[in-house]
Amino acid sequence: MGFEVNVEGPRRMFSILSESGEVVFSISESVVTGWLVILIVLAACLILTKNLKKVPETKRQCAAEYIVKTVNNMVEVNMDKSSMAYAPYIAAVFAYIIVGTLISMIGFRSITADISVTGGLALMTFVLITYTKVKFNGVGGYFKQFINPLNIIGEVATPVAMALRLFGNVAGGMIITLILYLALGSASGALYNLIGIPPIESLNGYVFNIFQIGIPAVLSIYFDLFSGAIQSYVFIMLTMAYIKMGKE
Template structure:
C-alpha cells in the first residue's frame, strides 16, 4: 500500500486514515449519483436516471424471483439496492488509479455482513414473531430439536463470515493483482486487467445482493410445516 500512489496519501499513508477516507468517499459518490438520478425526474428517463431505473428494475426482478412476491420485493428494495450500490462503488473504486477499494478491507465487508445479519433476523422476528421464527430452527421434529437448533445457530453465524470474507478475499486479490500488473507493465498491460476486474467487481456485487435477498426471504417466509 505504501509503495503505491494514493490521493489519501497527501494527508497520511496511515492505513486507518486511508480506510476512513475511502469509506467516506464511497458514501459521497453514492449520494452524488443518487442526487444526479433524482434531481430532474422525467417520464422518459435519460442519462443517470435511466441507469438508476435499470438498476432498480434488476433488483426488483431478483427480489420477485426470490421472494415470489411483488409486495415483498418492493418492501425490501431499499435495503438490497442500497447495500448493492455501496458494494459496487467500493469495488470499482480500487480500479481507478490513486484510489483503494474499501471492500479490500475486512472491516468494511464485516460491517456490511453484520448489518445484513442483524437486519434479516430482525425482519424475521418482526414478521413471524419470536416464537415462530426461532421455532423453525428446531427442525421438523421435536426429537431433532437438540441437534438442529445448535446447527442452525452456527449456520446463521457462519453467514457473517461467508459474506464478509468472500467479498474481502476476492476484492483484495483483485487489488493485489492490479498492483502487480501496474508495477511490471504500467503502460502496456493494464487495459485487459481493468476490464477483468470491473467484471469481477460487478459479479461480487451481484453475489452479495443475491445472498442478502436469499437470507431475507428465508427469514420472512417460513413454511407452516415448521
C-alpha cells in the same frame, strides 16, 4: 535485486495517540474513501432525480427509471411482492459496494479490500435476516432452532462467509495485480541488463519499467471490473436469498 512485497492494510489517515505514544483511535483510508463513495452515490442520485416529470422527457429520467425498475424487478423475482420494502436497501448496498470496489479504477484503494467494511455490510445483512426470522417465527420460534447446537454454527457462518467472500475476492485480486507489477518490474530490469542500457529514471527517482505499461490493464479487466461487479451482484443476491429463507 531486492524486490520487497509489501502488502499493507488500509493506511491510517488520522490517529489520536495516548501519552505513551500508542494509537488509541484511528481513522483508516477505508473510512475516508467510503465517505467519498457515499458522496459519489449521493451526487448521482441528486443528478438523476432532478426535476422529474410525469412523462419522462430527458434521458436522465429514463436512466433513473430504468435503474429503479430493474432493482424492483430483481427484488420481485428473487423475493416476493410483499418484500418490496427491501428494494431501496438492496439498491443502496449494491451502489455502495460496486462504486466502492470500482473506485480502484481511479487510483484509490478499494474499500471492499478491507475486512472491516465487508464485515460491517455482512453484519447489516445478518441483522436483517435475524429480524425477518424473529418477525415471522416469533422469538420462541427463532430460538427453538438452536435445540440442535449445530445450527448455531450455521447461523454464524452466514455473515462470516459473506464478509470473507467479498473481501477475499477483491483483496486477492489486488494482491495478484501487485505481484504482477513486481514481476513485470523485474522483467523490465532484466531487459535493461540484457540490452545494456541504464534504467531510465524519472524526476522522483522511480525507475521507468517498460513492461508495466498496458499489460496489467488486461488482468485488471478481470480482477477489478469483472470480479468486482460479479461479487457485488452476488452479495445482494445472497442477501435477498437469505432474507427470503428467513421468512419460511
